[in-house]
């Protein structure tokens with residue numbers, strides 16, 4: 431039970447409903463901007479903000495890392511380094527090869543399919 435006698439300005443916390451002394455509260459950043467919340471809620475809010483920031487940082491770093499992997503592998507291939515490709519990379523490369531074949535607009539449909547078949551066989555190292 432709250433002890434109102436020791437409080438100068440008893441205030442109900444907008445977040446949890448507990449009473450606190452307004453001078454002991456903290457300005458909420460995320461949950462209730464421009465509103466003072468109790469110490470307990472502020473501590474929980476800071477943890478949540480910190481977690482949000484970590485998730486944002488990690489997501490951004492992961493995205494940068496994935497971009498770098500694609501860029502570095504592409505450049506290494508350009509430099510003639512033979513890299514083992516993951517299955518998804520093989521499919522991505524095959525997709526690119528097939529789209530090139532169809533962009534070239536060959537006159538013969540049969541020839542397109544032969545080229546696609548060859549590209550597929552090469553992509554998965556059967557040829």
Ligand SMILES: [Zn+2]
Pocket residue numbers: 443444445446447448467468469470471472
């Ligand atoms: Zn509270």
